[in-house]
Amino acid sequence: MENNKINRSVIVNFLLHLHPHAVNKQALKFSRTFGLGGINALLFVILAFTGILMRFSYVPTPDGAYNSIVSFQNNSLLGTLIRNIHHWSAMLMVVTSFLHLLRVFYSQSIFYRRKKTWYFGLILFVIVLVFNFTGYLLPWDQLSYWAVTIMTNIVEYLPFIGEGFANMIRGGETVNENTLLNFYTFHTALLPLLIVAFMMLHFWLIRKARGVTVANNNEQEMVHVYPELVSREIIAALSLTAFITLFAIFFDAPLLEKANPMVSPNPSKAPWYFMGIQELLIHVHPFIATVVVPLALIIFFVYIPKIKIDTEKVGTWFYSSKGKSIIVLSVVFSAFITLLLIFIFEYWLHLNQFEIPLFISTGIIPLFMFLLPFFGFLFYLKTSKKADKVELVISITTTIFTSYIVMSFVGIWFRGEGMHLIF
Numbered sequence: 001m002e003n004n005k006i007n008r009s010v011i012v013n014f015l016l017h018l019h020p021h022a023v024n025k026q027a028l029k030f031s032r033t034f035g036l037g038g039i040n041a042l043l044f045v046i047l048a049f050t051g052i053l054m055r056f057s058y059v060p061t062p063d064g065a066y067n068s069i070v071s072f073q074n075n076s077l078l079g080t081l082i083r084n085i086h087h088w089s090a091m092l093m094v095v096t097s098f099l100h101l102l103r104v105f106y107s108q109s110i111f112y113r114r115k116k117t118w119y120f121g122l123i124l125f126v127i128v129l130v131f132n133f134t135g136y137l138l139p140w141d142q143l144s145y146w147a148v149t150i151m152t153n154i155v156e157y158l159p160f161i162g163e164g165f166a167n168m169i170r171g172g173e174t175v176n177e178n179t180l181l182n183f184y185t186f187h188t189a190l191l192p193l194l195i196v197a198f199m200m201l202h203f204w205l206i207r208k209a210r211g212v213t214v215a216n217n218n219e220q221e222m223v224h225v226y227p228e229l230v231s232r233e234i235i236a237a238l239s240l241t242a243f244i245t246l247f248a249i250f251f252d253a254p255l256l257e258k259a260n261p262m263v264s265p266n267p268s269k270a271p272w273y274f275m276g277i278q279e280l281l282i283h284v285h286p287f288i289a290t291v292v293v294p295l296a297l298i299i300f301f302v303y304i305p306k307i308k309i310d311t312e313k314v315g316t317w318f319y320s321s322k323g324k325s326i327i328v329l330s331v332v333f334s335a336f337i338t339l340l341l342i343f344i345f346e347y348w349l350h351l352n353q354f355e356i357p358l359f360i361s362t363g364i365i366p367l368f369m370f371l372l373p374f375f376g377f378l379f380y381l382k383t384s385k386k387a388d389k390v391e392l393v394i395s396i397t398t399t400i401f402t403s404y405i406v407m408s409f410v411g412i413w414f415r416g417e418g419m420h421l422i423f
């Protein structure tokens, strides 16, 4: 009994250090945050815990890696379960980070005092992806070896610096033992330090902004963090841990045969979260896919929180009454145009066969085939729907996300041998 009390107060006191004494009652509603920021933080704790356990037996060499994982699964206590939990938590963290990004974006929680929180969030998102990508190679099986080969080949497409940069990542011209050691060092030493530092900055900025946004700033009823928030957090954390453990009991993390650099599987695919980029590269010139699109996205995402919006709108889901319908229209438009272009390029229009420079045939032409209807759509929103600047930004962002998701789906499920479409 006494012990229970001590345990409880340790956990509660720790959680209280992360929070102010009191928070706005509205901020406690589940539909405000869906707990996604906290879920990300907990997933990292689970990943660090299981990752450290695996590190005790993991051997970062081409001969040792695969065997050490097989042996960890077969001979260590709960080895398979620990590896499964690490694998599925990592996959889930990509999804929950992205959902958290959508949550803060669509609830107008990135303006004014939260500009930097958004920027640090974007950096966290990149770190989560790099964490996943570096971890992907560590099993050193056919799946991981060739996925990393595909991705580093994509890096080579970057003009001027591409080859040098790819060789630096790989520690050579192909994926080899140096790549494994590079990835291992990043994965288990550098990235954990980086993510902790950026998470601390992220949390500090949220505290500085006096907590998460609330829909109506006039309602200022405050409640004590303990027990109101802390009890909810403990229940959510226990439920999530139970869910992941159960999932990991029933579904094993994939492990194919040991990597063989001489035999590439057909098709060879990038990790699922980068499949959108691989799909884009099937259709457009590498310069567009690796420079123009990413650069445009970075500029756009840095620009968004600088827009001046009505302070009353901060924290309002979907910004306005029109917001929701604009989002639905943008999803439908973007999914339609992306699928249409994929079919056109696959079956009817082989742009690389024209007698004109590739940069025009596979670069400028497909770019305009997307941009023309896209600008037409924005013009329609502006004139017929009387969309304002923020509503247009919401539409552009929704279009980008939908298009990436559709390309990823096509790449993951509908590309077979030779990366041809299959049904």
Ligand code: HEM
Pocket (backbone or CB within 6 Å): 044, 047, 048, 049, 050, 051, 052, 054, 055, 058, 069, 083, 086, 087, 089, 090, 091, 093, 128, 131, 132, 133, 135, 136, 137, 138, 139, 187, 188, 192, 253, 254
């Ligand atoms: C301190 C933190 C961490 C340590 C020490 C660590 C350590 C490890 C080790 C030793 C492996 C090789 C075992 C294996 O592949 O089964 C691994 C794999 C992996 N890690 Fe981590 N990890 C950490 C955090 C993370 C995080 C935060 C993520 C993602 C956000 C992540 C994603 C992965 C992935 C996707 C794999 C491949 C899993 C598989 O399919 O086998 N790790 N990690």
Ligand code: HEM
Pocket (backbone or CB within 6 Å): 033, 034, 035, 036, 037, 038, 040, 041, 097, 098, 100, 101, 104, 109, 110, 114, 117, 118, 119, 120, 121, 122, 123, 124, 125, 128, 199, 202, 206, 209, 211, 212, 213
């Ligand atoms: C490791 C990844 C991340 C962790 C652990 C994390 C953690 C958190 C937590 C705990 C909160 C407060 C509660 C909540 O909103 O759920 C929060 C808020 C916030 N996060 Fe994150 N976050 C991460 C990634 C991101 C990403 C990818 C973005 C966007 C690019 C982002 C942007 C924000 C913003 C703008 C807020 C303030 C929201 C508001 O005031 O309502 N975060 N984050």
